[in-house]
Amino acid sequence: MTPIYLDYLSANPLLPEVQEAMIEAIRKNLGNPxxxxxxxxxxxxxxxxxxxxxxxxxxxxxxxxxxxxSGGTEAINQALKxxxxxxxxxxxxxxxxxxxxxxxxRTLRRLRMLDFKVSSVSVDPYGRVDPxxxxxxxxPQTVLVTIMHSNNEIGTIQPIEEIARITREKKVxxxxxxxxxxxxxxxxxxKLDVDLLSFSANQFYGPAGVGGLYVKQATSLWxxxxxxxxxxxxxxxTENLIGIIGxxxxxxxxxxxxxARMKRLLVLKSRLIQGLKDSVxxxxxxxxPELSLPNLVSVSIKYIEGEGIVLMLDEEKIYVSTRSxxxxxxxxxxxxLLAIGRDFADSQxxxxxxxxxxxxxxxxxxxxxxxxxxxxxxxxMSPLYKKPN
Amino acid sequence: MYSSTVMDxxxxxxxxxxxxxxxxxxxxxxxxxxxxxxxxxxxxxDRIDDIKFKTFGCGAAIAVSSMLTEMAKGKSLEExxxxxxxxxxxxxxxxxxxxxxxxxxGADALQKAIKNYEDRKAGKAxxxxxxxxxxVISHAHSHGEKCYCPYxxxxxxxxxxxxxxxGHTIPPGQPA
Numbered sequence: 294m295t296p297i298y299l300d301y302l303s304a305n306p307l308l309p310e311v312q313e314a315m316i317e318a319i320r321k322n323l324g325n326p327x328x329x330x331x332x333x334x335x336x337x338x339x340x341x342x343x344x345x346x347x348x349x350x351x352x353x354x355x356x357x358x359x360x361x362x363s364g365g366t367e368a369i370n371q372a373l374k375x376x377x378x379x380x381x382x383x384x385x386x387x388x389x390x391x392x393x394x395x396x397x398x399r400t401l402r403r404l405r406m407l408d409f410k411v412s413s414v415s416v417d418p419y420g421r422v423d424p425x426x427x428x429x430x431x432x433p434q435t436v437l438v439t440i441m442h443s444n445n446e447i448g449t450i451q452p453i454e455e456i457a458r459i460t461r462e463k464k465v466x467x468x469x470x471x472x473x474x475x476x477x478x479x480x481x482x483x484k485l486d487v488d489l490l491s492f493s494a495n496q497f498y499g500p501a502g503v504g505g506l507y508v509k510q511a512t513s514l515w516x517x518x519x520x521x522x523x524x525x526x527x528x529x530x531t532e533n534l535i536g537i538i539g540x541x542x543x544x545x546x547x548x549x550x551x552x553a554r555m556k557r558l559l560v561l562k563s564r565l566i567q568g569l570k571d572s573v574x575x576x577x578x579x580x581x582p583e584l585s586l587p588n589l590v591s592v593s594i595k596y597i598e599g600e601g602i603v604l605m606l607d608e609e610k611i612y613v614s615t616r617s618x619x620x621x622x623x624x625x626x627x628x629x630l631l632a633i634g635r636d637f638a639d640s641q642x643x644x645x646x647x648x649x650x651x652x653x654x655x656x657x658x659x660x661x662x663x664x665x666x667x668x669x670x671x672x673x674m675s676p677l678y679k680k681p682n
Numbered sequence: 683m684y685s686s687t688v689m690d691x692x693x694x695x696x697x698x699x700x701x702x703x704x705x706x707x708x709x710x711x712x713x714x715x716x717x718x719x720x721x722x723x724x725x726x727x728d729r730i731d732d733i734k735f736k737t738f739g740c741g742a743a744i745a746v747s748s749m750l751t752e753m754a755k756g757k758s759l760e761e762x763x764x765x766x767x768x769x770x771x772x773x774x775x776x777x778x779x780x781x782x783x784x785x786x787x788g789a790d791a792l793q794k795a796i797k798n799y800e801d802r803k804a805g806k807a808x809x810x811x812x813x814x815x816x817x818v819i820s821h822a823h824s825h826g827e828k829c830y831c832p833y834x835x836x837x838x839x840x841x842x843x844x845x846x847x848x849g850h851t852i853p854p855g856q857p858a
Contacts (some may be wrong), residue, residue, distance in 0.1 A: 596738065597738065598717075598738060598739050598740050598743075599740075600740035600741050601692070601740060601741055601744060602741070604689075604692060605693075605740045608693065617740065637713070638713035641713065641738075673740075674695065674698050674736060674737055674744065675697070675736060675737070675738045676709070676718055676719070676720040676737065676738055677713055677718065677738050678735035
């Protein structure tokens with residue numbers, strides 16, 4: 294039985310070209326980009342090549358605006374804490390949405406401990422933020438607006454360009470957590486006109502533990518890490534060069550292949566959604582029907598709990614993620630699902646299915662066939678389920 | 683994550699279903715908390731002649747239900763009353779720490795079902811178990827634990843009425 298992997302959001306496989314680039318870098322034994330000698334120059338050259346490749350993916354005209362980090366979480370922490378700290382004299386208010394990733398929510402929670410205030414705008418049942426609500430939430434005290442580009446649980450893509458027009462007009466810096474978007478769908482920092490944008494290599498077949506932050510020139514930002522002068526004084530510490538080279542290679546491939554990948558993913562996505570509707574009764578497909586990621590389907594299955602589904606699918610070597618409270622460990626229902634109007638009980642039976650390069654139509658079909666039986670087995674065990682007559 | 687015993691009971695749960703002519707029924711938890719368990723008893727001459735369960739919940743909750751029914755089957759009421767949540771968790775060779783609350787449902791449901799049997803026997807009016815129908819947005823406490831903002835997940839004090847983190851009004855809590 295060949296395993297079926299529908300959990301690309303958790304971890305992407307490294308593409309062969311990415312592996313090659315990284316292995317070559319390891320074998321070459323590149324030095325430290327900060328060194329003054331030839332070996333250092335060689336390392337610095339490799340670092341700047343990768344920066345160029347990443348800048349290209351974001352259509353960023355000035356590669357100096359890319360700061361490499363240890364991943365999306367660091368980039369987000371850097372953006373939020375860095376801007377808040379740098380603007381303490383100007384104000385103490387931030388604006389966000391109520392469906393952000395924990396990297397944003399918990400960073401904001403931390404800032405609240407330092408007397409920053411946070412306003413959170415709600416979303417419609419598709420998970421879309423209304424830019425007018427963002428405009429209303431901005432006060433003279435606002436030092437940053439942070440709204441994610443696409444949601445990691447339901448895939449909905451936000452009207453970032455429109456929000457950026459508002460923040461530009463009000464002269465408030467705007468950060469977008471684009472971790473689930475960059476490398477998957479077009480993200481053009483010039484077109485979006487954001488001030489800061491976070492991303493992670495592992496979402497586009499690069500290595501985990503590498504990511505970056507786009508910082509538009511002249512954005513006030515305190516570094517999260519102090520020390521050396523790496524990354525234009527924005528991020529101290531010797532660069533993770535091997536990882537960054539991997540991200541660069543992955544970014545270049547993403548630029549070349551994005552259109553073809555998206556086309557393929559959309560075929561898989563509609564097959565999966567149609568198949569779910571055909572094979573399982575009483576489900577909700579979460580997220581926006583069109584303005585959403587091509588590689589993600591979120592489905593809430595009534596009367597059962599997600600961890601049970603994951604474990605039963607695991608027995609069949611089918612790997613998926615759930616957003617149930619139990620599986621999350623925190624015993625809380627997903628704030629994203631609640632924000633779009635799912636109730637606690639329905640949130641429990643929610644799967645996040647993410648697919649990619651190696652997923653085939655046959656995988657989708659086998660997943661659907663197995664899921665149908667798993668859902669039936671669990672529903673028969675559930676006191677909430679009443680068999681249709 | 684789970685012991686092999688837990689996985690065994692999850693994969694092949696024993697005694698799933700309902701007993702049509704049950705003379706003791708106990709229901710605990712609610713779907714809002716993520717777990718709900720119903721125990722059906724057929725008691726003959728103060729002995730558990732048959733026991734079945736239905737559970738909405740995670741792998742641990744299902745394994746707990748299954749193990750509990752195995753432990754209680756054939757026991758006298760006196761013996762069954764002594765089954766604790768700890769016994770069930772031990773019989774399952776332990777549960778992950780964050781799942782211990784699931785095991786707290788099992789014995790409670792059994793005790794509730796026994797009480798239900800005794801109340802019926804004593805001729806007491808037994809209220810139908812109240813089923814929590816899927817309500818619109820509200821928030822639940824995980825079995826008497828902390829209260830979290832249903833919008834942004836931050837721990838809140840219900841008395842405050844408003845989540846300090848996201849500014850949302852906190853709706854009234856559901857009894858766990």
